[in-house]
Amino acid sequence: MGPPANSPSPPGSGDAAVASPKSAVGSGNGDELEASAVQNAIEADDTADDHVDDSASDAAYESDMNSTGSTSVSSSVRDYVFENNRRYHKFQEGRYLLPNDDAEQEREDMKHAMCVSLCSGKLHMCPLENPQKILDLGTGTGIWCIDMGDEYPGAEVIGLDLSPIQPSWVPPNVRFMIDDVETEWVDPPNSLDYVHGRHICMTIKNFPRLAAQAYTALKPGGWIELQELRFKIFCDDGSAPEGEGYGYTKFINLAMAGFRSFGFDPLVMENNKNMLIDAGFVNVEEKIWKVPIGAWPKDRTMKTIGIYNRSLIMDGLHSVGIKPITKGLGWSEQEVELLLVDVRKALMDASNHVYYTFHAVYGQKPGGS
Numbered sequence: 001m002g003p004p005a006n007s008p009s010p011p012g013s014g015d016a017a018v019a020s021p022k023s024a025v026g027s028g029n030g031d032e033l034e035a036s037a038v039q040n041a042i043e044a045d046d047t048a049d050d051h052v053d054d055s056a057s058d059a060a061y062e063s064d065m066n067s068t069g070s071t072s073v074s075s076s077v078r079d080y081v082f083e084n085n086r087r088y089h090k091f092q093e094g095r096y097l098l099p100n101d102d103a104e105q106e107r108e109d110m111k112h113a114m115c116v117s118l119c120s121g122k123l124h125m126c127p128l129e130n131p132q133k134i135l136d137l138g139t140g141t142g143i144w145c146i147d148m149g150d151e152y153p154g155a156e157v158i159g160l161d162l163s164p165i166q167p168s169w170v171p172p173n174v175r176f177m178i179d180d181v182e183t184e185w186v187d188p189p190n191s192l193d194y195v196h197g198r199h200i201c202m203t204i205k206n207f208p209r210l211a212a213q214a215y216t217a218l219k220p221g222g223w224i225e226l227q228e229l230r231f232k233i234f235c236d237d238g239s240a241p242e243g244e245g246y247g248y249t250k251f252i253n254l255a256m257a258g259f260r261s262f263g264f265d266p267l268v269m270e271n272n273k274n275m276l277i278d279a280g281f282v283n284v285e286e287k288i289w290k291v292p293i294g295a296w297p298k299d300r301t302m303k304t305i306g307i308y309n310r311s312l313i314m315d316g317l318h319s320v321g322i323k324p325i326t327k328g329l330g331w332s333e334q335e336v337e338l339l340l341v342d343v344r345k346a347l348m349d350a351s352n353h354v355y356y357t358f359h360a361v362y363g364q365k366p367g368g369s
């Protein structure tokens, strides 16, 4: 396999130039985005209402779930625990801080649609050639595996997760396993073509170990790719209050403190590129997309993405925050609910031209043909 070759056409790039952020709201050092890695720019819409042309939204969020043939998911770990009026996984109980109930699954599927649309329909950024065996870490609802199974019918696609929430009927080349990705991998050395992990920054405690395990399990020439949202709020035009004056920044900082109290580093992905290089991977690349929050972008696709993003953030305020903030920081549920009133207000205010970023980092195991 050769060096990375594919570069996506950026949605919303229009005729506006790719700009670096003029101001970073609610963040400290290390906020600058590497301009050459940024794939899109976002121009603000003066009206900034939620109306999006139907044809644009349909096209942007179409997700091909049609598949031929089927096989059943093999899993024996079917128990759940309930707290905060939410349902959580039972296997390795307490390991993951977010619920796995229907509402959260719908939110995860919406996030999938948003991220794929942002990446111009691409499920991966690294240049895969005829992959035979693909492993997805923390697969969630398995929606990425199912789409990959359709895209690569010749590949075996395996999704790993603590929660048995994947659908029963999937493409014949896709299967799911209930396992903890932080334990010893069962994959033989040099057996995988592609290891993928998306939105797992708040699930893994030891990323260097994960990278080392992936390096061993990948074939020479195989690829690893990590895709993450980075929870730092930017505003390029000074339209949003600075720091925690912007309600959602206050929530992010609090939730991240909660995650840290459980031993997770929610911004660990800022080091993904260096981590892959340190693990021995070559041809390491990072691509960055701005992800608008709300209806403020002018471009139709970016506006749709912004509305979807705001919706999944709103739905996630409880699911993401409740356990880390109550169990981790000692707040009561009522205190959290009170905080969320202002956070929701800030998110619904389209005069705040805010965004965070989505990062895809990939690298190749040396060798291969």
Ligand SMILES: C[S@@+](CC[C@H](N)C(=O)[O-])C[C@H]1O[C@@H](n2cnc3c(N)ncnc32)[C@H](O)[C@@H]1O
Pocket (backbone or CB within 6 Å): 089, 095, 096, 108, 112, 137, 138, 139, 140, 141, 142, 143, 144, 160, 161, 162, 163, 179, 180, 181, 182, 197, 198, 199, 200, 203, 204
């Ligand atoms: C935010 S979801 C991401 C879902 C999926 N990767 C996607 O992008 O659609 C994180 C998933 O990781 C799973 N998870 C958390 N810790 C895990 C672990 N140690 N081993 C396996 N899965 C884990 C959770 O159960 C959850 O389904």
